[in-house]
Amino acid sequence: xxxxxxxxxxxxxxxxxxxxxxxxxxxxxxxxxxxxxxxxxxxxxxxxxxxxxxxxxxxxxxxxxxxxxxxxxxxxxxxxxxxxxxxxxxxxxxxxxxxxxxxxxxxxxxxxxxxxxxxxxxxxxxxxxxxxxxxxxxxxxxxxxxxxxxxxxxxxxxxxxxxxxxxxxxxxxxxxxxxxxxxxxxxxxxxxxxxxxxxxxxxxxxxxxxxxxxxxxxxxxxxxxxxxxxxxxxxxxxxxxxxxxxxxxxxxxxxxxxxxxxxx
Amino acid sequence: xxxxxxxxxxxxxxxxxxxxxxxxxxxxxxxxxxxxxxxxxxxxxxxxxxxxxxxxxxxxxxxxxxxxxxxxxxxxxxxxxxxxxxxxxxxxxxxxxxxxxxxxxxxxxxxxxxxxxxxxxxxxxxxxxxxxxxxxxxxxxxxxxxxxxxxxxxxxxxxxxxxxxxxxxxxxxxxxxxxxxxxxxxxxxxxxxxxxxxxxxxxxxxxxxxxxxxxxxxxxxxxxxxxxxxxxxxxxxxxxxxxxxxxxxxxxxxxxxxxxxxxx
Numbered sequence: 001x002x003x004x005x006x007x008x009x010x011x012x013x014x015x016x017x018x019x020x021x022x023x024x025x026x027x028x029x030x031x032x033x034x035x036x037x038x039x040x041x042x043x044x045x046x047x048x049x050x051x052x053x054x055x056x057x058x059x060x061x062x063x064x065x066x067x068x069x070x071x072x073x074x075x076x077x078x079x080x081x082x083x084x085x086x087x088x089x090x091x092x093x094x095x096x097x098x099x100x101x102x103x104x105x106x107x108x109x110x111x112x113x114x115x116x117x118x119x120x121x122x123x124x125x126x127x128x129x130x131x132x133x134x135x136x137x138x139x140x141x142x143x144x145x146x147x148x149x150x151x152x153x154x155x156x157x158x159x160x161x162x163x164x165x166x167x168x169x170x171x172x173x174x175x176x177x178x179x180x181x182x183x184x185x186x187x188x189x190x191x192x193x194x195x196x197x198x199x200x201x202x203x204x205x206x207x208x209x210x211x212x213x214x215x216x217x218x219x220x221x222x223x224x225x226x227x228x229x230x231x232x233x234x235x236x237x238x239x240x241x242x243x244x245x246x247x248x249x250x251x252x253x254x255x256x257x258x259x260x261x262x263x264x
Numbered sequence: 265x266x267x268x269x270x271x272x273x274x275x276x277x278x279x280x281x282x283x284x285x286x287x288x289x290x291x292x293x294x295x296x297x298x299x300x301x302x303x304x305x306x307x308x309x310x311x312x313x314x315x316x317x318x319x320x321x322x323x324x325x326x327x328x329x330x331x332x333x334x335x336x337x338x339x340x341x342x343x344x345x346x347x348x349x350x351x352x353x354x355x356x357x358x359x360x361x362x363x364x365x366x367x368x369x370x371x372x373x374x375x376x377x378x379x380x381x382x383x384x385x386x387x388x389x390x391x392x393x394x395x396x397x398x399x400x401x402x403x404x405x406x407x408x409x410x411x412x413x414x415x416x417x418x419x420x421x422x423x424x425x426x427x428x429x430x431x432x433x434x435x436x437x438x439x440x441x442x443x444x445x446x447x448x449x450x451x452x453x454x455x456x457x458x459x460x461x462x463x464x465x466x467x468x469x470x471x472x473x474x475x476x477x478x479x480x481x482x483x484x485x486x487x488x489x490x491x492x493x494x495x496x497x498x499x500x501x502x503x504x505x506x507x508x509x510x511x512x513x514x515x516x517x518x519x520x521x522x523x524x525x526x527x528x
Contacts (some may be wrong), residue, residue, distance in 0.1 A: 078346070080377065108387075113344065113394060116401040117439040121432045122315030123372075125425050126314040126390035130377060153428075157421035161357040161389050163463020168385045171488040199427020200298075205469050224435040225428070 001250060003071040004045040006105045011076050015050035022047055022057055030065035033218055038263050041256055043069040043101055048076045055092040058226060062096045068256040069099030069148070073106060074127035081131050082138020082179070094144040098254050103152045104132050120225060128156025135163060136187045139180035148255055150192035152218060154202070159209045162188065192255050194218025195234055195247060196227055203233055212243045216251035265516060267295060267335040267368035270307040270369045275340050279314035286311055286321055294329035302527050305520055307333040307365055312340045315349055326360045332520040333363030333412070337370060338391035345395050346402020346443070353462045358408040366395050367416045384489060385463050392420025397429060400451045403444035411431025412519055416482060423473045426452065456519050459498055459511060460491055467497055476507045480515035487503070 004025050010018040033042040044061040047055035061067040070093075071259035072081075079086055080101070093100050107123030108130065130214055135141050135149060158165075165182065166185045169176045186209045195204050196218035207215055217234060220226030227233060234247045253260055268289050274282040290308035297306040308325040310318035325331040334357075336345075343350055345366070357364050367463065371387030373393065392415055399405050399413060422429070430449045433440045452474050460482035461467050471479055481498060484490030491497060498511045517524055 015460070064327055075376070078376070080379070082379070108376065109390065109394065112342070113371060114396060114452050115344070115346070116442070117432055117436055118394060118397055120423075121425070121440070122390055122393045122397060125393070125421050125428070126373065126386055129380060129386045129389070129421075130373065131388060133380060157386075157389050157393075157424060159467055160421060160469070161385070161461075162426035163461060164389070165385045168381055168489055169463040172381055176385070178380070197425075197427060198431040199403070201469065201473060202424055204428055205465065209465060225432055228323045 001034065001068075001256060002040050002042045003101055003103075004029065006071070006073060006103045008045055009073050009105055010047070011049045011106070013047075013049075015047050015053050018047035018049065019053050019057060023060075026057065026065055026067065028060055030067060033066065040264070041258055042067050043071050043099060046070050046072070046089075048072055048086065048089065051089045056146060058092055058096065058098060062098055064157070068258065069093070069101070071101040071103055074102055074104045074131035075106065075134070077106075079248055080134040080138070082134040082140060087140065087226070089145055090140050090144055094147040097146075097148070097257055099148050099150065101150050101152055102128070104128050104131075104156065124153060125156035128153055129158040129161060132156075132158040132187075132191065133184070135191075135262050137176060137178075137180055141187050141190055142180050145190070148192070148257075150194060150216065150255055152194050152196070153220070153263055154195060154197035154206050154218070155191070155193045155210070159193065159206050160202075161189065162209065180189045186251050189214065192216060192251060196220050197228070198225075200233065203237060212246050213251060216255060217246055265332075265520060266296065266304050267305045267365060268293065270297055270335070270337060270367045273337050273369055274311070275313045275337060275370070277311075277312070277313075279317050279487075282311035282313065283317050283321060283434050285375055287324075290321065290325055290329055290331065294331060297330065299496060304421070305363075305522055306331050307335050307363060307372075310334050310336070310337055312350065312353065315353045318353050322356055322360065322362060326362055332522065333357070333365070335365040335367055338366055338368045338395035339370065341370075344398040344402070345399040345506050346404060351404065353410055354404050354408055358411040361412070363412050363414065365416055367394070368392050368395075368420065382484050383396075383428075388417060389420035392417055393425060396420075396422040396451075396455065397448070399455075400448045401440060401444055405451050405454050406444050406446055409454070412456070412521075414458060414480065414519055416458050416460070417484070418461035418470050418482070419455070419457045419474070422468065423452065423457065424466075426473065429519060442454040453478065454478060456515060462491070462497070463502055464497065470500070476503075476510050480512055480519060481512050508528050
């Protein structure tokens with residue numbers, strides 16, 4: 001499954017300029033997938049700074065280009081993913097059956113962490129937790145039960161801190177449960193996560209916490225923070241054949257809405 | 265072990281004003297511990313916005329007040345914990361044998377996460393990772409091998425993302441290993457962590473990753489995000505007696521430099 005690199009999100013740009021870029025990127029993505037349909041499926045990119053244009057391009061991706069969904073950032077400028085402005089986009093994605101990959105971007109704390117690549121090592125895991133919490137507490141997942149969200153980078157720090165997040169929900173519902181009364185832990189079974197956590201013990205934790213059926217191989221390829229031998233982390237766990245198959249392609253096919261025969 | 269609430273850090277204040285407050289807080293802390301020496305040990309607070317005054321008050325805490333160390337924030341205004349300006353403080357702490365508790369504060373992303381208590385649920389775990397990474401990659405722990413650092417809140421997201429952090433170190437040493445060539449994973453065995461992660465599975469992960477000998481009971485009492493029945497999380501794991509004793513008081517006594525007989 002191919003996706004555009006997040007640096008192309010261009011949420012900072014004027015909406016129509018970003019749309020023009022995204023159209024070109026999505027056309028190219030569709031060309032690559034059409035040229036090698038047994039090897040590639042693809043998700044596109046949309047100018048989320050204009051939800052209206054994002055819906056328009058999402059519809060084109062799904063209806064005309066044969067893509068399976070789109071990748072979005074962990075927030076969009078000043079909007080977290082619970083922003084009312086973004087709901088029409090998620091609603092359209094749900095109705096279209098589009099797979100949505102949430103990738104960390106525009107990391108919190110960047111200005112105050114200039115050294116040691118900390119926006120990537122510290123900020124990115126936090127971005128994924130911010131995004132997941134916003135989708136959960138903002139009621140986006142609750143109102144759109146068919147929405148197919150996958151959190152990249154194993155959901156960042158979200159799965160590891162779900163106990164803390166749940167505890168906050170239980171102890172201060174006046175602050176946390178303002179827009180959705182449901183326990184956040186329930187949504188672990190309503191989201192997908194990629195497997196790329198760069199650590200065997202963390203991957204086992206992720207599988208134990210979220211369930212093998214919610215996790216799919218993720219690589220972050222071709223970035224240096226990615227898995228240099230895709231799938232090696234899953235292989236090293238020594239799982240049974242069924243679980244391995246689920247992680248290598250079963251979960252991803254379900255999320256993308258594709259039959260295995262597409263790649264046979 | 266008592267500590268001052270982080271909201272009293274007052275790093276925003278003029279140094280001498282903060283010092284005056286901290287002196288009063290530390291005098292009160294010493295009074296409480298002296299009144300109930302079999303029940304309480306204490307750590308103080310120092311005006312780290314002036315490392316010189318912080319060292320002065322740390323010396324008073326250790327030499328005159330009978331406290332065991334001090335609590336500090338995960339960063340100090342514009343300084344991360346690797347800031348050269350702060351090194352004299354850590355050097356003094358190392359020489360004095362002072363226990364240093366790092367607590368999340370002034371959370372990254374606060375302005376952009378106004379809803380759902382996210383600075384506490386998302387920002388605080390990230391703050392602890394920022395602080396730990398700064399101490400590691402800045403070479404503070406490397407240059408001061410006797411420095412006794414405990415990371416509150418189980419080290420936040422740091423232990424869970426240690427594989428990612430190590431991978432970044434291996435793949436982009438030009439960005440990450442600029443000030444310390446040693447693998448960050450080695451420092452898990454040179455820091456202490458409290459146990460307060462609000463989740464049984466996360467606590468097991470923490471113990472497996474950092475070692476029982478590096479983890480001590482933490483409560484975050486009296487805050488609502490804290491453990492409402494202190495020690496219940498540790499008790500629920502069903503560990504052997506020796507491991508339980510280590511977690512309940514053994515690690516803490518080692519970190520604080522106190523004999524068990526003090527509390528007999």
